[in-house]
Amino acid sequence: VLADASMAELLLLLCLKRLVDKEVAPPHNLKMMLREYAEFLVSAKTAQMMVGSHYELPKAVLSKAFEHLISLGLVGTTEGKRAVPLEQVPVRLLVSSSRLQEFVKKSKRIPLAIQRLGSSWLQ
DSSP: OGGGOOHHHHHHHHHHHHHHHTTOOSOBOHHHHHHHHHHHHHHHHHTTOSSTTTTOOOHHHHHHHHHHHHHHTSEEEOSOSOOOOGGGOOEEEOSOHHHHHHHHHHOSSSOHHHHHHHHHHTO
């Protein structure tokens, strides 16, 4: 299923994993993942891991990616079907850290910037 994830979805998975590793108290949500994503953009620019704004994705794209992660079963909602904004839907990571790390290391289609992020964030 990870092979079906887009780069935007993979970035969000890495961001959610980072929240878990930082021991940020659950529930986690898209808003929190977007803050981690913003940190990735800053660190990638600082480390000159990318040219231009290739990974600066619109919020609408990231929101769709988030919804797709839920439909793929890589991220699960933690509460019932209450009416909450998408950014505040509580979620949990359903893919193991080792599986995510292995995919990031071995996949040939993942850009270098994301591989470096994954390698540094999945230790």
